[in-house]
Amino acid sequence: DAKTTQPPSMDCAEGRAANLPCNHSTISGNEYVYWYRQIHSQGPQYIIHGLKNNETNEMASLIITEDRKSSTLILPHATLRDTAVYYCIASTGANSKLTFGKGITLSVRP
Amino acid sequence: DVKVTQSSRYLVKRTGEKVFLECVQDMDHENMFWYRQDPGLGLRLIYFSYDVKMKEKGDIPEGYSVSREKKERFSLILESASTNQTSMYLCASSLWGQGRGSSYEQYFGPGTRLTVT
Numbered sequence: 001d002a003k004t005t006q007p008p009s010m011d012c013a014e015g016r017a018a019n020l021p022c023n024h025s026t027i028s029g030n031e032y033v034y035w036y037r038q039i040h041s042q043g044p045q046y047i048i049h050g051l052k053n054n055e056t057n058e059m060a061s062l063i064i065t066e067d068r069k070s071s072t073l074i075l076p077h078a079t080l081r082d083t084a085v086y087y088c089i090a091s092t093g094a095n096s097k098l099t100f101g102k103g104i105t106l107s108v109r110p
Numbered sequence: 111d112v113k114v115t116q117s118s119r120y121l122v123k124r125t126g127e128k129v130f131l132e133c134v135q136d137m138d139h140e141n142m143f144w145y146r147q148d149p150g151l152g153l154r155l156i157y158f159s160y161d162v163k164m165k166e167k168g169d170i171p172e173g174y175s176v177s178r179e180k181k182e183r184f185s186l187i188l189e190s191a192s193t194n195q196t197s198m199y200l201c202a203s204s205l206w207g208q209g210r211g212s213s214y215e216q217y218f219g220p221g222t223r224l225t226v227t
Contacts, residue, residue, distance in 0.1 A: 036216075041221075042218075042220060042221075043114075043200050043202070043218025043219055043220055043221055044153070044200070044202075044216075044218050045218070046216065046217070049215075087153075097143075097155065097158060097168075098216060099155070100145070100152050100153035100154075101152050102152040103152060
């Protein structure tokens with residue numbers, strides 16, 4: 001799996017968009033970008049994934065650059081419940097194995 | 111909804127004890143995983159299994175073994191618990207991927223916080 005790099009932390013105001021960056025400069029053509037989050041005292045939760053195209057679901061949007069070397073997870077209207085650690089993972093998912101790094105801690109302030 | 115359950119939320123064991131952590135999933139998933147999570151280190155994969163009686167080592171298998179006798183159940187075994195195995199243990203399951211990214215979503219249980227004294 002390609003290495004991903006995320007800042008250790010960021011914050012945003014409630015109601016504003018939260019844009020969480022991730023670098024994966026060595027990603028290969030068959031590796032997907034996955035995002036998970038972990039709210040305190042809970043197991044991680046899948047958010048979204050993508051290969052080349054931008055993706056959107058009810059939780060978030062994923063923007064992947066054309067060269068696929070970086071991506072941004074967007075929470076369009078952050079709430080206090082979005083405070084969590086967010087993990088960006090690049091993986092082919094061979095045997096469905098994912099490698100979680102340290103993630104980025106998002107703090108949403110009132 | 112997919113449900114992954116773990117036998118205990120909190121567990122306290124003594125050094126040298128044999129410890130069993132149980133995980134059960136109810137969605138007929140082929141893949142099951144055991145991770146441990148420690149402050150500053152993120153989640154690290156211990157073992158995973160993609161079929162009954164099949165297992166593969168993850169990144170930190172030393173000191174652990176696993177058992178998968180039934181598809182829905184994946185057990186993590188600490189043969190002789192040590193204090194450095196004090197950690198949060200997370201179980202997860204997923205469908206078999208077969209090259210499709212959408213199948214790689216992993217569903218996690220609530221975790222077991224194990225303390226070895």
